Amino acid sequence: MGTDNVLLETLYKNPHFDNMTLKRVKAICPIHGEYETFSRTNPDGTEYVGRCPECQRIESIEQQESCRVNIADSNIISDRLLAAGVPEEYAGLTFETLPPGLLANGDLITSCIELCDKKANNLVMLGTTGVGKTSLSCAILSRILQNRQGDYWPSVCYTTEARLLRAMKSTFGRREGPTEQDIINQMGRYDVLVIDEIGKAPASDYNVAALEEIINMRYITRRTVICGNISGEDLKRHFTDGLRSKLAYNSRMKDIIDKDHRRTI
Ligand SMILES: Nc1ncnc2c1ncn2[C@@H]1O[C@H](COP(=O)(O)OP(=O)(O)OP(=O)(O)O)[C@@H](O)[C@H]1O
Ligand SMILES: [Mg+2]
Numbered sequence: 503m504g505t506d507n508v509l510l511e512t513l514y515k516n517p518h519f520d521n522m523t524l525k526r527v528k529a530i531c532p533i534h535g536e537y538e539t540f541s542r543t544n545p546d547g548t549e550y551v552g553r554c555p556e557c558q559r560i561e562s563i564e565q566q567e568s569c570r571v572n573i574a575d576s577n578i579i580s581d582r583l584l585a586a587g588v589p590e591e592y593a594g595l596t597f598e599t600l601p602p603g604l605l606a607n608g609d610l611i612t613s614c615i616e617l618c619d620k621k622a623n624n625l626v627m628l629g630t631t632g633v634g635k636t637s638l639s640c641a642i643l644s645r646i647l648q649n650r651q652g653d654y655w656p657s658v659c660y661t662t663e664a665r666l667l668r669a670m671k672s673t674f675g676r677r678e679g680p681t682e683q684d685i686i687n688q689m690g691r692y693d694v695l696v697i698d699e700i701g702k703a704p705a706s707d708y709n710v711a712a713l714e715e716i717i718n719m720r721y722i723t724r725r726t727v728i729c730g731n732i733s734g735e736d737l738k739r740h741f742t743d744g745l746r747s748k749l750a751y752n753s754r755m756k757d758i759i760d761k762d763h764r765r766t767i
C-alpha cells in the first residue's frame with residue numbers, strides 16, 4: 503500500500519474519525535491497472551481518490567537509489583521496469599537472456615535495437631500468440647534503461663490498450679483525481695511507451711480518438727512500441743488512417759510469423 507493509502511486505512515479504522523466521508527473504492531491506474539484505495543468527500547463536496555500504490559512506489563525508488571550502493575544495475579533496472587508496469591515474469595528480460603530462437607530472427611532484432619538506439623521512433627510488432635512480442639518489448643525497455651546517459655533515467659511505461667482505455671474511462675464524471683486529459687498528457691510524455699495487446703479492446707470512436715491523441719503527441723519526438731495479436735488488415739480497421747500514417751513515421755513494422763512457443767501440448 504502506498505503511504506497515503508496507509509494513512510487513510512489508519513483513519514478509516516479510527517473509531518473517532520468520521521468515516522462516513524471515507525469510502526473504500528476501486529480505482530484504475532493507466533499503468534498498473536485496478537487498485538483498492540479510499541475516496542474521501544471533502545467538506546466542500548470535492549472528492550479525493552487515493553493514488554495508485556505502485557506509482558507511489560516508483561517515486562520512492564529514485565529516493566532509495568541515491569542511498570543504495572553495491573546494488574547490481576540489473577536489479578535496479580528490473581525494479582524500475584516493474585514499477586513502469588512491466589509484468590513480473592518479463593521484468594528480468596534482456597536481449598542477452600531472450601530465447602536463442604527469438605534472437606535468431608535477425609531482422610526483427612535489428613528493428614528492436616534501432617528503436618533502442620533512437621534510429622526509429624515507432625515500432626509495430628504483430629503476430630499470433632506466443633511469438634515473443636511482449637518479451638521483445640520488455641527487453642527493449644530494459645536495454646534503453648541499461649544504455650541511459652549519465653544520471654538521466656529515460657521515463658518508460660508498459661501498458662495494454664485495454665488497461666489504458668479503462669483508466670481513461672474511469673475518470674468520467676469524477677470530480678477529483680487525474681482527468682482523462684491528464685492521462686493523455688502523461689502517456690504523451692513518456693520517453694518510451696509500450697502499448698501491448700492492441701486490438702483486444704473494441705475499436706469504438708472514443709477508443710480510436712483517445713489513442714490518436716496520445717500518438718499525436720509522441721510520434722516525432724518520442725519512441726512508441728505497439729504490439730498486438732492481430733493481422734495487418736485488422737490493425738487497419740482498428741486505427742484511423744491518420745493514426746496509421748503517424749505510426750508509420752520513422753517506423754519499423756514487423757509481422758512475426760512463428761509457432762506458439764508458450765504451448766507445450
Ligand atoms: N522464438 C522463440 N523461441 C523460443 N521461445 C520463445 C520464442 N518466442 C517466444 N518464446 C517464448 O514464448 C513465451 C511467450 O512469449 P511472449 O509472451 O513474449 O509472446 P507474445 O507474442 O507476447 O504472446 P501473446 O500474443 O499471447 O501476448 C515466452 O516464454 C517466450 O520466452
Ligand atoms: Mg504478449
Ligand SMILES: [Zn+2]
Nearest residue numbers: 531534554557
Ligand atoms: Zn500506477
